[in-house]
Amino acid sequence: MIDQNSDDRLDIWVNEAQLLGLKLRHIRLKKPNLSSARNLGIAESVGAVVGFPDDDCWYEADVISNLRKAFAGDEHLDGCVANWVEQSCVRGEDASGRTLSLAAWRKFRGGDASSISLFFRRDLVLRLGGFDERIGVGQWFGAAEETDLIFRALAAGACLQRLPALRIHHVFGAFQNAPLALRLRNVRSRARGTGAMYAKHQLTVYIVVRGLIAPVLVPLVCIRGWDFIAIGLYTSLGRLEGLVRWGWGRP
Numbered sequence: 001m002i003d004q005n006s007d008d009r010l011d012i013w014v015n016e017a018q019l020l021g022l023k024l025r026h027i028r029l030k031k032p033n034l035s036s037a038r039n040l041g042i043a044e045s046v047g048a049v050v051g052f053p054d055d056d057c058w059y060e061a062d063v064i065s066n067l068r069k070a071f072a073g074d075e076h077l078d079g080c081v082a083n084w085v086e087q088s089c090v091r092g093e094d095a096s097g098r099t100l101s102l103a104a105w106r107k108f109r110g111g112d113a114s115s116i117s118l119f120f121r122r123d124l125v126l127r128l129g130g131f132d133e134r135i136g137v138g139q140w141f142g143a144a145e146e147t148d149l150i151f152r153a154l155a156a157g158a159c160l161q162r163l164p165a166l167r168i169h170h171v172f173g174a175f176q177n178a179p180l181a182l183r184l185r186n187v188r189s190r191a192r193g194t195g196a197m198y199a200k201h202q203l204t205v206y207i208v209v210r211g212l213i214a215p216v217l218v219p220l221v222c223i224r225g226w227d228f229i230a231i232g233l234y235t236s237l238g239r240l241e242g243l244v245r246w247g248w249g250r251p
Contacts (some may be wrong), residue, residue: 001014001024001025001027001036002027002028002029002038002041003026003027003028003029003144004028004029004032004033004034004037008120009010009038009086010026011026014026022068025044027040027041027044029222030155031136032054032138033133033136033138033139034131034136034137034139034145035130035131035132035133035134035135035136035139035145036133037128037129038052038115038130038131039130039131039133040065041074041126042122042126042130043130045122047122047154048121048122048123048230049067049068049071049119049120049121049122050070050119050120050121050125050220051067051118051120051166051209052115052116052118052146054116054170056170056171057116057168057169057170058168058169059166059167059168059169060160060167060168060169062165063082063166063167063168065168066165067080067119068162068164070163070166070191071081071093071121071191073218076159077121077159078120078121078124078153078158078159078160079119079120079121079124079153079158079160079161080118080119080160080161080162080163081100081111081113081118081120081138081160081161081163082117082118082119082161082163082164082166082167082168083115083117083162083163083164083165083166083168084112084114084116084168084169084170084171085116085167085168085169085242086116086169086170086171086174087170087172089172090120090172090173098161098162099159099160099161099162100113100150100154100160100162100187101154102151102155105147105150105154106151106201106203106204106207107207108207108211110150111162113146113147113150114146114170115145115146116168117166117168118146118150118155119166120171124153124156124158125149127156128149128152128153130226131145131146131148131149132145132148132149134196135148135193135196136193140187140192140245141191141192141193141195141245141246142189142190142192142193143189143190143191143192143194144194144196144197145193145231147193147194147197148193148196148197148200148201151197151201152220172234180227183231184230184231184234187231187234187235188234188235188237188238188241189234189238190238191215191234191236191237191238191239191241191242192238192239192241192242192245193242194211194238194239194242195238195239195240195242195243195244195245195246196240196242196245196246197242198239198242198246199242199247200246201241208243211239212236212239212240212243213236214230214237214241215232215233215235215236215239216229216232216233216236218230218232219231219232220232
């Protein structure tokens with residue numbers, strides 16, 4: 001476990017877990033950086049498969065056993081995307097299993113794949129150089145580190161599949177009830193990561209223009225209210241900021 005807290009709040013839980021027999025190592029990271037923390041955890045891990053759960057998500061009882069079977073049963077499988085149950089329910093996503101396509105991902109048509117739902121063979125992640133530490137929570141480019149990893153994995157020829165039988169849980173839309181000002185700051189920061197993806201992976205002009213216009217156009221057309229329009233504006237602004245800054249070579 002990589003601990004980015006400045007105090008000892010986790011010590012009691014670490015001690016309890018170790019007393020229960022869990023093989024848990026407690027490693028501290030002085031400077032908070034989500035991608036750096038994950039990379040440190042990957043480097044220090046000894047298992048063949050790595051995952052990236054948040055501290056407030058949980059797996060159903062058979063996730064680990066099914067995960068082991070999936071990787072043991074297919075030597076060509078390099079990684080998989082589990083079923084984030086709450087997100088799938090809200091968005092009405094198709095939970096059927098399928099192989100991820102680089103062409104679809106480059107059009108942002110590959111579906112969702114949050115980091116909490118990702119599992120990779122450790123050697124693949126090491127070959128790719130891990131997460132880009134310039135991207136993710138705690139950085140100016142405040143999200144899309146998992147999208148970047150998937151882009152690079154698929155470009156390297158990795159086989160990634162959706163496995164809907166792996167059911168994980170996490171509160172979806174936690175910021176929806178937060179004050180609007182906080183929500184705007186959050187979406188702007190996260191959108192900068194998406195803008196960085198436009199430049200870093202040299203996506204087409206059509207995809208970039210669509211990504212800058214759609215967040216504003218959709219709530220206007222659907223008449224969804226001023227809050228949604230403001231969120232759309234800040235999303236577009238953040239994406240433009242990320243695109244420009246990364247495109248100028250100053251990430």
